[in-house]
Amino acid sequence: MTDPITGAGDEARSVVRETAARAREAAAALATTSRADKDRALLAMADALVDETTSILVANEEDVQRARDEGTPESLIDRLRLDVPRVQAMADGLRDVVGLVDPCGEVVRGYTLPNGLELRQVRVPLGVVGIIYEARPNVTVDAAGLCLKSGNAVLLRGSSSARASNARIVDVLRDAVQQAGLPADCVQGVAGEGREAVQHLMRARGLVDVLIPRGGAGLIRYVVEESTVPVIETGVGNCHVYVDADADLDMAMSIVLNAKTQRPSVCNAAESLVVHRDVAAQFVPEVVKQLTAAGVTVHGDDAVQGYADGVTAAEPDDFAAEYLSADISAAVVDSLDDAVAHIRRYGSGHTEAIVTRSQQSAQRFTHAVDAAAVVVNASTRFTDGGEFGFGAEIGISTQKLHARGPMGLPELTSTKYVLTGAGQTRE
Amino acid sequence: MTDPITGAGDEARSVVRETAARAREAAAALATTSRADKDRALLAMADALVDETTSILVANEEDVQRARDEGTPESLIDRLRLDVPRVQAMADGLRDVVGLVDPCGEVVRGYTLPNGLELRQVRVPLGVVGIIYEARPNVTVDAAGLCLKSGNAVLLRGSSSARASNARIVDVLRDAVQQAGLPADCVQGVAGEGREAVQHLMRARGLVDVLIPRGGAGLIRYVVEESTVPVIETGVGNCHVYVDADADLDMAMSIVLNAKTQRPSVCNAAESLVVHRDVAAQFVPEVVKQLTAAGVTVHGDDAVQGYADGVTAAEPDDFAAEYLSADISAAVVDSLDDAVAHIRRYGSGHTEAIVTRSQQSAQRFTHAVDAAAVVVNASTRFTDGGEFGFGAEIGISTQKLHARGPMGLPELTSTKYVLTGAGQTRE
Numbered sequence: 017m018t019d020p021i022t023g024a025g026d027e028a029r030s031v032v033r034e035t036a037a038r039a040r041e042a043a044a045a046l047a048t049t050s051r052a053d054k055d056r057a058l059l060a061m062a063d064a065l066v067d068e069t070t071s072i073l074v075a076n077e078e079d080v081q082r083a084r085d086e087g088t089p090e091s092l093i094d095r096l097r098l099d100v101p102r103v104q105a106m107a108d109g110l111r112d113v114v115g116l117v118d119p120c121g122e123v124v125r126g127y128t129l130p131n132g133l134e135l136r137q138v139r140v141p142l143g144v145v146g147i148i149y150e151a152r153p154n155v156t157v158d159a160a161g162l163c164l165k166s167g168n169a170v171l172l173r174g175s176s177s178a179r180a181s182n183a184r185i186v187d188v189l190r191d192a193v194q195q196a197g198l199p200a201d202c203v204q205g206v207a208g209e210g211r212e213a214v215q216h217l218m219r220a221r222g223l224v225d226v227l228i229p230r231g232g233a234g235l236i237r238y239v240v241e242e243s244t245v246p247v248i249e250t251g252v253g254n255c256h257v258y259v260d261a262d263a264d265l266d267m268a269m270s271i272v273l274n275a276k277t278q279r280p281s282v283c284n285a286a287e288s289l290v291v292h293r294d295v296a297a298q299f300v301p302e303v304v305k306q307l308t309a310a311g312v313t314v315h316g317d318d319a320v321q322g323y324a325d326g327v328t329a330a331e332p333d334d335f336a337a338e339y340l341s342a343d344i345s346a347a348v349v350d351s352l353d354d355a356v357a358h359i360r361r362y363g364s365g366h367t368e369a370i371v372t373r374s375q376q377s378a379q380r381f382t383h384a385v386d387a388a389a390v391v392v393n394a395s396t397r398f399t400d401g402g403e404f405g406f407g408a409e410i411g412i413s414t415q416k417l418h419a420r421g422p423m424g425l426p427e428l429t430s431t432k433y434v435l436t437g438a439g440q441t442r443e
Numbered sequence: 444m445t446d447p448i449t450g451a452g453d454e455a456r457s458v459v460r461e462t463a464a465r466a467r468e469a470a471a472a473l474a475t476t477s478r479a480d481k482d483r484a485l486l487a488m489a490d491a492l493v494d495e496t497t498s499i500l501v502a503n504e505e506d507v508q509r510a511r512d513e514g515t516p517e518s519l520i521d522r523l524r525l526d527v528p529r530v531q532a533m534a535d536g537l538r539d540v541v542g543l544v545d546p547c548g549e550v551v552r553g554y555t556l557p558n559g560l561e562l563r564q565v566r567v568p569l570g571v572v573g574i575i576y577e578a579r580p581n582v583t584v585d586a587a588g589l590c591l592k593s594g595n596a597v598l599l600r601g602s603s604s605a606r607a608s609n610a611r612i613v614d615v616l617r618d619a620v621q622q623a624g625l626p627a628d629c630v631q632g633v634a635g636e637g638r639e640a641v642q643h644l645m646r647a648r649g650l651v652d653v654l655i656p657r658g659g660a661g662l663i664r665y666v667v668e669e670s671t672v673p674v675i676e677t678g679v680g681n682c683h684v685y686v687d688a689d690a691d692l693d694m695a696m697s698i699v700l701n702a703k704t705q706r707p708s709v710c711n712a713a714e715s716l717v718v719h720r721d722v723a724a725q726f727v728p729e730v731v732k733q734l735t736a737a738g739v740t741v742h743g744d745d746a747v748q749g750y751a752d753g754v755t756a757a758e759p760d761d762f763a764a765e766y767l768s769a770d771i772s773a774a775v776v777d778s779l780d781d782a783v784a785h786i787r788r789y790g791s792g793h794t795e796a797i798v799t800r801s802q803q804s805a806q807r808f809t810h811a812v813d814a815a816a817v818v819v820n821a822s823t824r825f826t827d828g829g830e831f832g833f834g835a836e837i838g839i840s841t842q843k844l845h846a847r848g849p850m851g852l853p854e855l856t857s858t859k860y861v862l863t864g865a866g867q868t869r870e
Contacts, residue, residue: 044787048810129832133821142843143813221667225843240648241671246844267866274868360471382861383475386570394560394864403869404860405556416569416652416857417673418845430843433831434809437821439694441701442830 028208032216035204036171036223039144042201043169047141049198051118054165057196061161062110064192065185069103075184076153083177095152096178106157109408113161116407119426120167134436139429141167143225146206146217147410148173148239150231153181160189160203162410166428171224173206173214175231211238218243225430226418230411233338248419250411253283253366254338255396258355258381260372261294265302267393268371272303274395275369277310281340283412284367284399288335289346290355293319296348300324304346312342319348335362352377356384365414367391367399388414388421455635459643462631463598463650466571469628470596474568476625478545481592484623488588489537491619492612496530502611503580510604522579523605533584536835540588543834546853547594561863566856568594570652573633573644574837575600575666577658580608587616587630589837593855598651600633600641602658638665645670652857653845657838660765675846677838680710680793681765682823685782685808687799688721692729694820695798699730701822702796704737708767710839711794711826715762716773717782720746723775727751731773739769746775762789779804783811792841794818794826815841815848 046054065072076098083093119139126136145168147159156172163170174182186205194200206213218227221244228248229239240247257275259268275286291299300323304314308326315334316327327346334345335358349355359368369391370381378392389399399422401409406424413419419427473481492499503525510520552564572595574586583599590597601609613632621627633640645654648671655675656666667674684702686695702713718726727750731741735753742761743754754773761772762785776782786795796818797808805819816826826849828836833851840846846854 044811044813047813127832129825129830133825135831137848140813244668246673246842248844264866270866270868278869378863384471386471386474386567387859389860389862391862392864394862394867395869397869398556398560398862398867399860403556404562405554415673417675420857421564421860430847432814433816433826433848435816435818435821435825436805437819439691439697440821440825441697442705442822442824 028212029216031208032206032213033220033223035206036144036217036220038201039169039171039204040223042199043141043143043167045199046164046167046169046202047120047143049167051120053197054118054167055114057164057193057198057202058110058114058161060192060196061157061164061189062107064188065103065107065110065157068184068188069100072103072181072184072188073098073100075180078180079178088177096181098153098181102154106154109154109158110161113165113408116165116425118165119429122426124431131440132438133440136434137431138434139426140432142428142430144169144171144223145428146171146173146224146227146245148214148217148227148229148231148235150175150235153178153185155230156182156185157189158408159410160186162408162425162428164193164202166425168428169202169204171204171206171217173217176210214239215242218245221245228411248411248413248423249415250413251283251366252338252364252414253285253412254287254336254362254364255284255367255369256288256290256359256363257286257369257371257396258290258352258359259292259295259299260352260355260370260374260377260381261292262374262377263292263295263299263371264373265295265299268299269303269306271369271371271393271395273306273310275397276307276312276344277342278395278397280342282397283338284397285340286369286396287337287339287344288362289314289344290358291320291346291348292352292355293348293350296320296323300346300348307344310342312344314344314346316346317348320346323348338364352380353384356381359385359387363387366412367396369394369396388412455639456643458635459633459640460647460650462633463571463644463647465628466596466598466631467650469626470568470570470594472626473591473594473596473629474570476594478547480624481545481594482541484591484620484625484629485537485541485588487619487623488584488616489534491615492530492534492537492584495611495615496527499530499608499611499615500525500527502607505607506605515604523608525580525608529581533581536581536585537588540592540835543592543852545592546856549853551858558867559865560867563861564858565861566853567859569855569857571596571598571650572855573598573600573651573654573672575641575644575654575656575658575662577602577662580605580612582657583609583612584616585835586837587613589835589852589855591620591629593852595855596629596631598631598633598644600644603637641666642669645672648672655838675838675840675850676842677840678710678793679765679791679841680712680839681714681763681789681791682711682794682796683715683717683786683790684713684796684798684823685717685779685786686719686722686726687779687782687797687801687804688719689801689804690719690722690726690798691800692722692726695726696730696733698796698798698820698822700733700737702824703734703739703771704769705822705824707769709824710765711824712767713796713823714764714766714771715789716741716771717785718747718773718775719779719782720775720777723747723750727773727775734771737769739771741771741773743773744775747773750775765791779807780811783808786812786814790814793839794823796821796823815839
């Protein structure tokens with residue numbers, strides 16, 4: 017990573033590590049900051065975003081213009097573009113966070129030991145949280161707000177395509193935080209070109225407590241494989257809907273259509289349909305018809321192709337695909353256990369649904385399927401911090417350590433044990 | 444890692460990955476195994492250890508003989524050596540685990556969403572847990588028992604110095620598990636010479652859900668830095684006792700002596716003493732005298748050297764040292780905040796104690812110190828799964844993600860969200 021002549025890599029490393037070290041100092045201050053002071057800072061951040069709408073939009077226009085010059089598709093430019101309502105929405109998001117309970121200080125467990133020591137396990141901030149993200153500039157605001165509320169200093173590394181917008185937003189937020197009496201370094205961007213800065217961030221173990229990558233599968237895999245800082249893996253969703261032999265087929269139809277078509281570009285949309293053979297002759301032709309009518313391409317196995325016309329032959333990769341588009345794979349299985357095995361083989365551990373009237377099938381499926389969320393008789397689309405009532409979401413974890421599923425404020429905390437005694441010593 | 448001619452590395456990689464894949468299959472079965480069946484297997488494992496005492500001791504004698512031939516110090520040989528009571532104790536440990544509550548199935552959160560969806564967050568096994576450990580063969584049994592009880596398949600990679608003992612113990616446990624009707628692959632050793640097998644284990648992301656290294660600082664650092672599998676960092680403890688201006692000095696004396704001398708070789712023993720200047724003239728001479736009388740070398744800063752005779756001048760490294768021996772660093776500070784800063788700079792985030800009569804000092808210290816355990820007016824030696832009432836301990840986490848402090852059975856689990864509906868779709 018270091019240029020042997022210019023030493024440029026070492027300089028980039030120093031910049032990232034100094035940024036992280038400042039975050040660490042800020043985190044120490046934030047850890048003992050009251051909820052009232054944190055909420056005051058959040059409100060100041062919201063007000064500042066509204067006040068600085070014009071300068072934010074000017075910066076954003078620079079990003080949009082560059083994207084257009086580079087021939088970026090309009091759909092991506094729309095994700096990048098800010099306007100007055102969108103800036104207002106970011107500010108409103110911060111005000112919503114003010115209303116959420118501060119997770120820090122929550123006593124998770126507490127009891128008195130036989131020797132009289134009073135033990136409490138108390139929620140505390142993680143410390144320094146790094147967020148590496150693509151796409152929309154609103155993530156900058158969301159992540160800063162959630163991290164500050166949970167007492168964490170945040171290091172924000174957004175997409176280079178949004179660099180002017182993100183830089184301006186970070187400056188606005190930092191000024192507001194400082195004017196509210198907290199260290200500006202509670203919120204910092206990570207500067208530097210391309211992946212080099214990210215590489216140094218991923219190696220800053222001891223300075224950064226956790227990295228959360230948010231974006232496409234490529235970004236997430238890269239961070240997971242290269243980071244020595246602990247990572248929370250987010251988001252890849254190859255979600256299945258399994259239509260059991262005992263399913264209410266009208267309910268199954270409505271769930272499949274909703275899970276696939278209500279918003280195909282998100283990680284909790286269904287990508288795979290699995291149908292029990294006992295109901296396949298009845299269900300498959302109708303579901304293929306309705307999916308096709310909704311503009312969805314069905315990539316079916318041989319059995320599905322046999323039951324319905326207009327099915328595209330599935331390639332082996334289809335069953336593992338996270339399409340994020342108007343496509344769905346479809347397979348017929350002989351039993352619930354075969355459905356579980358299919359999901360086990362191809363699933364990504366995000367959200368898996370069963371449609372069934374059988375209590376036994378529902379119980380077997382929920383026990384045997386290994387995923388962040390298992391859904392009985394409802395759409396996969398409900399796996400979401402907002403839907404779960406968390407009030408906010410920093411991402412959806414698809415790993416098993418620390419947090420699994422939608423992550424709200426408590427998932428941005430660790431705990432410490434506090435033991436209070438009267439001179440106890442160990443014999 | 445691969446020999447370009449023999450391809451030996453690839454073969455070692457295949458062996459490790461096939462072992463992990465078998466663990467994965469076993470874990471799928473274990474995840475839906477009832478507590479009764481798991482407890483039956485644990486009892487069978489205990490009985491088998493007792494029945495096979497002779498063959499275990501024969502294997503152990505081989506390890507002891509080899510260690511002796513290699514000139515291993517007697518203190519280490521004692522850690523390696525098994526005898527009838529020690530095998531009995533391992534079996535008793537398994538029987539104790541039978542009595543612990545099964546963490547799987549515990550509902551961590553549960554409520555009904557506004558749309559009628561019933562949400563439950565339920566504890567489930569992590570899946571495949573890898574333990575990389577040094578020293579005593581009893582860890583083989585402890586880890587196997589705790590992982591099985593919590594529904595996890597375990598991959599055991601012990602020290603090469605105990606390889607015959609560990610191999611025999613694993614065989615005995617596997618036979619017992621199988622005879623109890625569970626897959627033998629719930630418990631597996633990881634074969635292969637030296638660090639190569641460990642390297643492949645650390646790269647088996649997707650097959651292994653978590654690695655827990657237990658041993659010296661070098662082993663832990665190696666695993667943390669090289670692993671792409673998520674790691675739980677355990678155990679390095681540079682624990683401080685801070686004697687506040689408002690301390691009861693008799694209590695402080697008894698706590699310092701206990702924390703340092705009761706068992707110096709363990710991670711929750713005190714390694715550092717920090718004294719407020721207001722009480723230093725009174726406390727330092729006496730504590731140095733008593734520590735010295737107990738055989739402890741005090742490595743003091745200039746101030747400590749000024750207050751007492753017989754103090755060794757501290758080198759900069761002393762304040763960060765985890766001695767695990769009859770040594771302690773000592774420093775004088777001007778304020779509680781300076782004590783917090785000293786601990787922040789040199790501590791390892793394990794256990795930090797304050798001795799004080801001041802409620803305000805106690806509160807400030809517990810809030811500001813960032814460690815797995817913060818202790819008011821008691822010895823650091825209480826940070827321990829057994830002392831905390833967990834019934835068992837797989838290690839003490841000094842990281843913030845997933846688990847922090849002593850890890851019992853719940854810390855060997857993840858959660859899944861189970862959503863039960865009546866056909867809900869998202870609008």
